[in-house]
Amino acid sequence: MMFEDYLAQLASxxxxxxxxxxxxxxGPVVRIAGRDVLLFASNDYLGLAGHADVxxxxxRATQTYGAGSGAARLVSGSLPPHQHLEEALARFKGTESAxxxxxxxxxxxxxxxxxxxxxxxxxxxxxxHASLIDGCRLSGADVxxxxxxxxxxxxxxxxxxxxxxxxxxxxxxxxxxxxxxxPLGDLAxxxxxYQADLYVDxxxxxxxxxIHGRGTIEHFGLEKRIxxxxxxxxxxxxxxxxxxxxxxxxxxxxxxxxRSFMFATASPPAxxxxxxxxxxxxxxxxxxxxxxxxxxxxxxxGLRRLGFTMAPSVSPIMPIVIxxxxxxxxxxxxxxxxxVFAPAIRPPSVPADTSRIRVTVTxxxxxxxxxxxxAAFERTGQDTRVL
Ligand SMILES: *Cc1c(COP(=O)(O)O)cnc(C)c1O
Numbered sequence: 180m181m182f183e184d185y186l187a188q189l190a191s192x193x194x195x196x197x198x199x200x201x202x203x204x205x206g207p208v209v210r211i212a213g214r215d216v217l218l219f220a221s222n223d224y225l226g227l228a229g230h231a232d233v234x235x236x237x238x239r240a241t242q243t244y245g246a247g248s249g250a251a252r253l254v255s256g257s258l259p260p261h262q263h264l265e266e267a268l269a270r271f272k273g274t275e276s277a278x279x280x281x282x283x284x285x286x287x288x289x290x291x292x293x294x295x296x297x298x299x300x301x302x303x304x305x306x307x308h309a310s311l312i313d314g315c316r317l318s319g320a321d322v323x324x325x326x327x328x329x330x331x332x333x334x335x336x337x338x339x340x341x342x343x344x345x346x347x348x349x350x351x352x353x354x355x356x357x358x359x360x361x362p363l364g365d366l367a368x369x370x371x372x373y374q375a376d377l378y379v380d381x382x383x384x385x386x387x388x389x390i391h392g393r394g395t396i397e398h399f400g401l402e403k404r405i406x407x408x409x410x411x412x413x414x415x416x417x418x419x420x421x422x423x424x425x426x427x428x429x430x431x432x433x434x435x436x437x438r439s440f441m442f443a444t445a446s447p448p449a450x451x452x453x454x455x456x457x458x459x460x461x462x463x464x465x466x467x468x469x470x471x472x473x474x475x476x477x478x479x480x481g482l483r484r485l486g487f488t489m490a491p492s493v494s495p496i497m498p499i500v501i502x503x504x505x506x507x508x509x510x511x512x513x514x515x516x517x518x519v520f521a522p523a524i525r526p527p528s529v530p531a532d533t534s535r536i537r538v539t540v541t542x543x544x545x546x547x548x549x550x551x552x553x554a555a556f557e558r559t560g561q562d563t564r565v566l
Contacts, residue, residue: 192504193503193504193505193508193525194504194525194526199211199520200212204228205218205223206218206221206226206541206543207219207221207226207543207544207548208548211520215518216515216518216520217518217519217520217544217548217552217555218520219478219520219521219540219544219552220520220522220537220538220539221539221541222382222383222413222414222415222539223414223415224387224414224415224471224495224541224542225386225417225457225460225461225467225468225471225541225543226417226541226542226543227386227415227416227417227418227457227460227461228417229417230417230456230457230460232456232460233417233418233453233456233457233460234453236453236455237449237452237453237456239452240260240452240453241447241448241449243448244258244260247447248444248445248447248448249445250445251441251443251444251445252440252445253441257445258448258451260448260452260455261279261445261446261448261451263451263455264279264422264451264452264454264455265277265278265279265422267455267459268422271393271458271462272393272394272402272408272410272424273393274408274424274425274426275425275426275427275430276424276425276427276430276431277424277430278422278423278424278430278433278434278437278440279420279421279422279446279451280420280421280423280437280439280440280443280446281419281420281444281446282411282413282419282420282421282446283308283310283382283409283411283413283421284313285439285443286310286409286411286421286422286439287308287310287313287314287380288310288313288314288317288439289314289433289437289438289439289440290407290409290433290437290439291311291314291315291317291318291347291349291378292314292317292318293436293437293438294318294376294378294407295318295320295345295347295376296319296320297318297320298320298344298345299318299320299321299344299345299347300320300321300340300344300345300346300347301315301318301320301321301322301346301347301348301349302323302333302337302346302347302348302349302375303322303323303324303325303348303349303350304325304327304328304349304350304351304354305325305326305327305530306351306354306357307349307350307380308351308355308380308382309528310380311351311378315349320347327354328359328361328362330366333348333366333369334369337369340373346373346374346375347376347377347378348366348369348370348377348378349378350363350366350377350378350379350380351379351380351381351382352379352380352381352382352394352395352396353381353382353383353387353388353395353494353496354496355382355383355496356498356524356529357490357491357498358383358490358492358493358495358496358498359490359491359492359493359494360493360494361395363395363396363398363399363401363405364399364401366379367404367405376406376407377406377407378407378409379395379396379405379408381395381396381410381411382411382413382414382421383414383415383494383496384396384398385410385411385414386414386415386416386457386461387468387471387494388494391461391462391465392415392461392462392465392468394408394410396408406426406429407423407424407429408422408423408424409421409423409424410422410424412454412457415457415461416453416457416461417453417457418451418453418454418457419446419454420446420450420451423437467542468542470542470543471495471541474495474540474542474544474546475494475495475497477546477549478497478540478544478549478553479492481549481550481553481556482538482553482556485556485557486560486566487499487565487566490535495539495540496538496539497538497539498524498535498536498537498538499535499536499538499565500533500535501523501534501535501536501565502532502533502534503532503534504534506563507524507525507534507535507536508523508525510523510560510565511523511536513562513563514536514555514556514559518555519551519552521536521537521538521539522537523535524536524537
């Protein structure tokens with residue numbers, strides 16, 4: 180039987196995955212198998228998924244508008260939470276307009292094929308998120324991969340292409356499994372020089388990067404030079420869904436061409452209302468971002484001092500690079516036995532022989548919890564001979 184063979188093959192390579200059942204909400208302390216465990220795995224970077232205002236907004240929207248949206252918005256109308264959220268997102272991003280979608284995955288597999296089709300050329304970073312790669316494939320355009328953040332390689336690919344060929348450069352803002360930044364200034368300059376468009380997936384930058392938390396584009400001061408801003412609401416915004424912000428015409432175009440918007444039921448009113456409440460907190464409480472960066476520094480420096488091989492991260496995602504899948508898996512199991520949960524990330528999420536422990540931190544971890552985690556990482560490193 181094909182299923183069993185496939186699963187047996189995965190097991191032999193230590194690539195079996197399993198769902199770890201939680202008995203509580205999202206952290207920083209979670210309940211697993213009857214024990215309290217410190218969670219260093221969530222992308223809820225500002226702890227907004229459980230914030231009282233965000234939860235209240237979701238409850239109120241559900242009571243007012245119902246649990247579900249009923250249909251795609253072009254079919255059965257556009258509910259107030261989605262409209263208010265889009266207006267707020269456009270203001271937040273400094274664009275004329277914004278469109279929300281059910282998830283980041285949907286945004287990428289819908290927007291990229293809307294922006295480019297067969298005959299065109301996509302140049303994508305080797306470490307792009309899977310949803311970007313799927314969007315590229317769905318578009319029917321030729322896809323060429325450039326080495327991670329290698330601007331010389333990208334320039335070479337751009338200069339080799341047929342003059343005037345429609346070209347889209349695709350990158351993460353913060354890379355989801357490495358925690359490093361794309362050099363957006365250089366990417367924007369190359370895009371301008373070669374008349375290409377640039378699509379930045381800022382799932383992990385939204386709410387986190389930039390003085391106001393507006394994302395990686397704000398961090399680099401490129402608001403005027405990058406036309407489309409894609410971000411998600413499932414991470415720092417503590418809710419779910421995604422958005423694309425841009426000019427009125429760009430958003431109108433997507434409304435007619437982005438199939439994952441046109442043919443998908445709108446996200447529940449609760450998700451949109453929660454994201455809007457989160458956005459207000461992000462604007463109102465910059466101290467959350469300060470706490471996040473302080474925590475990030477404390478944990479990153481602590482892990483480095485212990486002697487772990489850290490990926491060159493500059494964000495709240497700070498992977499410990501292990502290499503072999505079986506060692507990474509054993510590390511994560513030992514760590515969990517020490518009451519800390521950070522997942523082993525293995526292929527196909529990362530390239531072969533770069534399996535890692537993906538550690539993330541939030542504004543809501545206390546310094547004492549971070550120190551407790553560091554002690555657990557040290558014991559685990561010794562027990563598994565990673566240190
Ligand atoms: C999480 C993530 C996505 C997918 O977003 P969802 O809203 O979870 O579907 C897309 N791109 C990147 C870089 C991500 O990290």
